[in-house]
Amino acid sequence: MGEDFVNSTANQGQFELDVSHPFGQYPRMNTTQKPCSANSGGADGAKPASARSMKRRQFLKSTALIGAGGLILPRMKLFGADAPSNKLNIALLGTWGRAEAHFDALSSQNVVALCDVNEKHLAFGAAKFPKATQYVDWRKCLEQKDIDAVFCCTLDHTHAFAANWAMNRGKHVYCEKPLANCVEEARVVRATWLKNKDKLATQVGTQRHEFQNFNRVREMVRDGAIGQLESACAWGNRQIPRPGYLPAEGNPPDYLHYDLWLGPSPFHPYNPGYFTGGPGANCLQWNMYWDFGSGQIGDMGSHTMDLAWNALDAGLPTSAEAKGDPFNPEVTPVKLETHFDFPANDWRSAIRVAWYQGGAMPESPQGAIDLKKIDHGAMFEGSKGYIVADFQSRILVPEHNGADMTYYKPRGKEDLIPPLGNFQQQFINACKGDLKTSCDFGYASNMIEMMLLGLVAFRAGKKIQYDGAAGQVTDCAEANQYLSRNYREGWTLNG
Numbered sequence: 001m002g003e004d005f006v007n008s009t010a011n012q013g014q015f016e017l018d019v020s021h022p023f024g025q026y027p028r029m030n031t032t033q034k035p036c037s038a039n040s041g042g043a044d045g046a047k048p049a050s051a052r053s054m055k056r057r058q059f060l061k062s063t064a065l066i067g068a069g070g071l072i073l074p075r076m077k078l079f080g081a082d083a084p085s086n087k088l089n090i091a092l093l094g095t096w097g098r099a100e101a102h103f104d105a106l107s108s109q110n111v112v113a114l115c116d117v118n119e120k121h122l123a124f125g126a127a128k129f130p131k132a133t134q135y136v137d138w139r140k141c142l143e144q145k146d147i148d149a150v151f152c153c154t155l156d157h158t159h160a161f162a163a164n165w166a167m168n169r170g171k172h173v174y175c176e177k178p179l180a181n182c183v184e185e186a187r188v189v190r191a192t193w194l195k196n197k198d199k200l201a202t203q204v205g206t207q208r209h210e211f212q213n214f215n216r217v218r219e220m221v222r223d224g225a226i227g228q229l230e231s232a233c234a235w236g237n238r239q240i241p242r243p244g245y246l247p248a249e250g251n252p253p254d255y256l257h258y259d260l261w262l263g264p265s266p267f268h269p270y271n272p273g274y275f276t277g278g279p280g281a282n283c284l285q286w287n288m289y290w291d292f293g294s295g296q297i298g299d300m301g302s303h304t305m306d307l308a309w310n311a312l313d314a315g316l317p318t319s320a321e322a323k324g325d326p327f328n329p330e331v332t333p334v335k336l337e338t339h340f341d342f343p344a345n346d347w348r349s350a351i352r353v354a355w356y357q358g359g360a361m362p363e364s365p366q367g368a369i370d371l372k373k374i375d376h377g378a379m380f381e382g383s384k385g386y387i388v389a390d391f392q393s394r395i396l397v398p399e400h401n402g403a404d405m406t407y408y409k410p411r412g413k414e415d416l417i418p419p420l421g422n423f424q425q426q427f428i429n430a431c432k433g434d435l436k437t438s439c440d441f442g443y444a445s446n447m448i449e450m451m452l453l454g455l456v457a458f459r460a461g462k463k464i465q466y467d468g469a470a471g472q473v474t475d476c477a478e479a480n481q482y483l484s485r486n487y488r489e490g491w492t493l494n495g
């Protein structure tokens with residue numbers, strides 16, 4: 001099973017039924033800080049179906065109809081969170097690869113539907129969850145009436161689609177990162193979530209968020225360990241250079257519904273190279289191509305910027321600028337740095353936020369720390385020093401004569417933000433309880449909108465001013481075309 005960060009231990013912990021999590025109610029405002037100063041199967045490219053795969057499709061169609069006959073019953077909460085009467089009925093979209101990391105969490109519930117465009121992978125999921133109805137088209141799957149919640153582990157370019165469709169059908173959604181593949185998708189998902197957030201739980205699959213270091217960093221920033229927060233950044237060193245889309249090679253095997261794999265994205269010919277990665281790592285075979293992913297922005301960027309984002313209480317940026325590799329119309333840049341301006345909020349002044357990838361790096365505080373030794377990290381700069389962090393640890397660097405630490409008192413144990421417990425279990429609990437998760441579609445859509453706006457600035461080739469309320473670049477008309485993507489006929493983002 002895949003993890004985006006090789007040494008991570010997230011997902012391996014036991015489930016904790018933590019019902020007292022603090023999401024949305026982070027305690028304490030440090031009084032030494034300045035008060036706020038402002039503010040289908042479509043037809044394109046499908047190979048002729050063999051007799052065998054037609055038979056298979058016919059079977060899937062008829063089982064889909066049986067699955068659609070279920071009834072939604074009110075949930076009874078009489079016998080505990082995982083009592084038979086209180087289990088969620090779950091649909092798993094994408095049943096191999098990253099999906100396997102969720103099998104343990106899913107096993108405690110009823111998996112009633114499975115969907116994968118690769119029938120071998122569907123069979124892999126069905127071996128684990130034999131009672132589930134099987135589909136190859138997630139749109140048909142989501143019509144199954146007894147589904148309460150969806151785990152989406154498909155390709156990046158389908159995440160926003162599946163998330164919207166699921167919420168529009170009254171289903172809770174756990175969606176793998178990244179939540180969207182362009183700015184508009186992030187905004188549409190957020191709008192759908194805003195309409196449904198009083199009845200649906202959501203979570204984006206940035207499971208490292210369960211590491212307690214995330215909230216220790218947040219507490220230090222909020223409590224003034226580095227004085228007034230001035231800027232924050234995150235970086236990642238993953239580099240997967242590719243020249244362009246793979247050339248046509250052979251035909252899709254009869255167990256692969258290639259046209260559905262392409263989904264809403266423009267047609268690209270089949271090449272087995274898109275499918276050669278191991279379980280949970282196959283995303284590294286396709287996520288650098290503009291029509292399938294957003295490169296390291298959406299890949300490790302989703303995880304590592306989360307470490308900073310958790311401490312910033314930021315909404316949308318007012319500007320973005322970027323520099324990196326020369327623009328390639330087929331492949332997202334390997335080397336890239338992006339910078340954003342954010343307005344003040346009720347506990348801090350205006351800040352700058354940056355993302356660095358593929359060899360671009362922030363400057364080290366005093367050169368004393370070799371940031372390059374931290375593969376995926378975040379740094380906060382304040383008026384009295386720096387915090388440098390990776391997923392599981394942090395370093396405090398007081399700086400200048402005034403940094404005598406008298407202004408900072410670490411929290412007592414009783415004031416610490418409580419642990420989240422297991423990340424997937426947090427979502428399952430939320431579906432059955434108060435709907436609150438740490439990385440809901442509000443939190444995560446803002447973050448990915450910022451990151452993807454960085455790619456818009458990269459394509460525009462200049463600093464852009466952004467009106468987050470309107471979702472418009474205000475000083476470069478040409479840049480607005482990069483906020484959205486073109487979809488193939490027959491695919492609707494918010495269906």
Ligand SMILES: NC(=O)c1ccc[n+]([C@@H]2O[C@H](COP(=O)([O-])OP(=O)(O)OC[C@H]3O[C@@H](n4cnc5c(N)ncnc54)[C@H](O)[C@@H]3O)[C@@H](O)[C@H]2O)c1
Pocket residue numbers: 002003004005093094095096097098099115116117118121136137138153154155156158176177178205206207260261263279280281282283284299
């Ligand atoms: N949170 C993490 O740490 C983490 C780790 C790895 C991958 N991921 C994310 O998980 C997702 C999947 O990554 P992967 O490496 O497993 O990819 P993958 O290419 O192996 O695809 C996963 C599964 O989805 C199926 N699939 C593809 N398109 C589909 C569609 N339209 N409908 C139904 N099934 C479809 C594939 O056949 C495969 O079985 C990516 O978005 C990736 O970013 C997250």
